[in-house]
Amino acid sequence: MPFTDGLTRRRFLQSGLIAGGLSALGLRSARASAPSSIDLPFDRGHRPLVAFPEKRPLMVMTTRPPQLETPFPIFDENIFTPNDAFFVRWHLAGIPTTVDLQTFRLTIRGRVKQSLSFSLTDLQSQFESIEVAAVCQCAGNSRGFSEPQVAGGQWGHGAMGNAIWKGVRLRDVLEKAGVEKDAKHVRFDGLDRPVADVTPDFLKSLPLDKAMADQVLVAYAMNGEPLPFLNGFPLRLVVPGWYATYWVKMLNDIEVLNHDDHNFWMDRAYRIPHNACGCLAPGQKPTSTVPLSTMPVRSFITNVNNGATLSAGKPTLIKGIAFDQGYGIDQVLLSIDGGQHWDAAQLGKDYGDFSFRPWEIRVALKPEQSYRFQSLAINRIGESQQLHAKWNPNGYLRNAVETVHVATSG
Numbered sequence: 001m002p003f004t005d006g007l008t009r010r011r012f013l014q015s016g017l018i019a020g021g022l023s024a025l026g027l028r029s030a031r032a033s034a035p036s037s038i039d040l041p042f043d044r045g046h047r048p049l050v051a052f053p054e055k056r057p058l059m060v061m062t063t064r065p066p067q068l069e070t071p072f073p074i075f076d077e078n079i080f081t082p083n084d085a086f087f088v089r090w091h092l093a094g095i096p097t098t099v100d101l102q103t104f105r106l107t108i109r110g111r112v113k114q115s116l117s118f119s120l121t122d123l124q125s126q127f128e129s130i131e132v133a134a135v136c137q138c139a140g141n142s143r144g145f146s147e148p149q150v151a152g153g154q155w156g157h158g159a160m161g162n163a164i165w166k167g168v169r170l171r172d173v174l175e176k177a178g179v180e181k182d183a184k185h186v187r188f189d190g191l192d193r194p195v196a197d198v199t200p201d202f203l204k205s206l207p208l209d210k211a212m213a214d215q216v217l218v219a220y221a222m223n224g225e226p227l228p229f230l231n232g233f234p235l236r237l238v239v240p241g242w243y244a245t246y247w248v249k250m251l252n253d254i255e256v257l258n259h260d261d262h263n264f265w266m267d268r269a270y271r272i273p274h275n276a277c278g279c280l281a282p283g284q285k286p287t288s289t290v291p292l293s294t295m296p297v298r299s300f301i302t303n304v305n306n307g308a309t310l311s312a313g314k315p316t317l318i319k320g321i322a323f324d325q326g327y328g329i330d331q332v333l334l335s336i337d338g339g340q341h342w343d344a345a346q347l348g349k350d351y352g353d354f355s356f357r358p359w360e361i362r363v364a365l366k367p368e369q370s371y372r373f374q375s376l377a378i379n380r381i382g383e384s385q386q387l388h389a390k391w392n393p394n395g396y397l398r399n400a401v402e403t404v405h406v407a408t409s410g
């Protein structure tokens with residue numbers, strides 16, 4: 001039933017944007033439908049708001065390949081990020097303009113007893129389907145706030161989203177093919193391709209034990225709908241708790257390896273300094289690195305913008321979200337004086353250990369004051385956010401306490 005929808009989607013995309021030179025079309029639609037833009041508070045932070053196929057106007061970082069950021073107020077409106085507002089990040093400009101579900105197959109091969117291939121309906125009918133609420137966060141989320149600034153896409157805090165993912169367990173699919181005893185890693189490839197020969201195809205691998213973990217899904221739906229094309233239609237890997245780089249989109253090939261994966265995207269990209277904090281003194285280069293994986297605990301205030309003026313007198317409600325790699329949130333503390341005093345916020349509904357967790361707290365504000373609002377989350381194993389941002393050359397792993405500057409009127 002949902003995939004008649006996929007056909008509509010296919011035609012929609014053919015009609016436009018991805019096929020025909022995204023930059024030109026992107027700019028035209030910017031003028032026609034969404035005159036506004038957003039300025040993130042750092043250098044090179046100007047972002048036009050443009051509506052791509054199946055998306056409302058989002059903050060454009062690049063059009064080819066598409067890199068679109070979710071405007072932050074959307075996180076205040078929804079604990080599950082709407083599909084049409086969910087951020088988009090592709091590395092390669094060779095993104096297919098159509099996916100034909102008649103011929104689309106997911107292949108499992110390599111160190112397995114038997115190579116297999118599945119259509120979407122095969123997957124849906126032959127395996128148990130599972131749902132998990134989980135945050136998908138780019139490893140470079142918030143990179144633009146790195147001080148000193150680092151190379152790479154200058155994301156604000158909106159290269160993340162929370163969704164209910166539905167699909168089949170990767171483990172079930174692998175077990176059907178029969179994993180050989182010498183298997184070590186599992187490598188994932190999607191339908192996107194580089195446009196220049198010098199760029200390596202986008203491939204990511206998981207160690208076998210992670211690939212076999214309970215919550216790792218080959219997902220075909222997001223928030224009750226087929227995946228939007230730009231978020232990986234028709235299938236994507238979902239690796240709750242791990243950074244989005246592993247969540248391979250338009251997934252069509254799974255190869256079981258009996259060795260470490262030395263492809264470019266494992267050996268050269270998405271690596272962090274090999275030490276306890278994954279960080280370095282600003283400006284330093286690491287001597288040894290490891291692939292990044294899990295997301296450290298974070299929290300955000302969602303209903304007050306930096307630079308806002310609030311009225312004083314009555315109790316002011318401050319709301320936000322928190323998440324971690326899947327231990328779950330134990331506590332969120334709030335300070336309005338830049339970290340001198342902290343009060344415990346009330347946690348909201350628990351949608352699962354990998355989801356955004358809502359929180360809120362009321363504070364009393366005096367007239368004509370300036371305040372520094374900060375939230376600090378602690379997970380169930382006692383890990384907390386950093387009071388001061390750590391630094392590494394790629395701006396990964398940011399989980400500093402963020403500051404929202406607020407003034408009150410008279």
Ligand SMILES: Nc1nc2c(c(=O)[nH]1)N[C@H]1C(S)=C(S)[C@@H](COP(=O)(O)O)O[C@H]1N2
Pocket residue numbers: 086087088089090091092136137138139189190191192202230231232244245246247248249250251
């Ligand atoms: N096939 C494919 N999958 C991919 C990527 C890609 O470039 N190609 N980028 C990864 C990275 S780095 C991120 S942050 C997420 C972004 O997912 P989204 O576009 O659904 O938000 O997709 C991941 N999966």
Ligand SMILES: [Mo]
Pocket residue numbers: 089137138139140244245
């Ligand atoms: Mo990413």
